[in-house]
Amino acid sequence: xxxxxxxxxxxxxxxxxxxxxxxxxxxxxxxxxxxxxxxxxxxxxxxxxxxxxxxxxxxxxxxxxxxxxxxxxxxxxxxxxxxxxxxxxxxxxxxxxxxxxxxxxxxxxxxxxxxxxxxxxxxxx
Numbered sequence: 001x002x003x004x005x006x007x008x009x010x011x012x013x014x015x016x017x018x019x020x021x022x023x024x025x026x027x028x029x030x031x032x033x034x035x036x037x038x039x040x041x042x043x044x045x046x047x048x049x050x051x052x053x054x055x056x057x058x059x060x061x062x063x064x065x066x067x068x069x070x071x072x073x074x075x076x077x078x079x080x081x082x083x084x085x086x087x088x089x090x091x092x093x094x095x096x097x098x099x100x101x102x103x104x105x106x107x108x109x110x111x112x113x114x115x116x117x118x119x120x121x122x123x124x125x
Contacts, residue, residue: 015093016040022089023049023114030078031056035112047090047116054105054112068107075112079103090116 020038028034035051055063059071079086087098100117 016042018093019047019089020049022093023051023086026082026085026089027051027054027078030082033057042094045118045120047094047118049114051112051114053110055107055110063107071107072105075105076103079114086114087116090118094118096121 017040019040019042023040024034024038033056035054037052039050041048041050054075055071059074062068062071083101083103086103087101090096090098097119098116099119102115103113105112
C-alpha cells in the first residue's frame with residue numbers, strides 16, 4: 001500500500017494526514033498497537049482511511065492457528081466501540097457531519113478500511 005508512513009506524517013500536513021494520524025492513535029489506544037501505514041482519501045462526500053499492518057502479535061498467532069474468524073469478530077467489536085470517536089475525528093478535521101460509517105478488516109493481506117459518508121456540502125448551508 002502506498003501512503004505516508006505514520007511516523008513521517010506531520011501535524012500541519014492537512015486534513016488527510018491528520019485523519020490518518022488520529023485514526024492510528026485511536027487504534028493504538030484500543031488495541032495496544034496501531035497500524036504501520038495509513039492513507040486517507042477525501043473525495044467530495046466520502047472519506048476513506050486505508051490501514052495496513054493492523055493486527056497485534058496475539059491476533060496474528062490466532063490467525064496462524066486457524067482462528068481468523070474470531071480475529072475478524074474481535075476487530076468488528078473494536079470498531080463498534082470506537083465508532084463515535086472515529087466519526088468525531090473526521091467531523092473535527094473537515095467541519096462536516098458524518099451521516100454513515102462503515103468499517104471492514106481483511107486478514108491476508110492485513111488491511112482495514114474505514115469509510116465515512118459526509119452530509120452533502122450544500123445541505124449544511
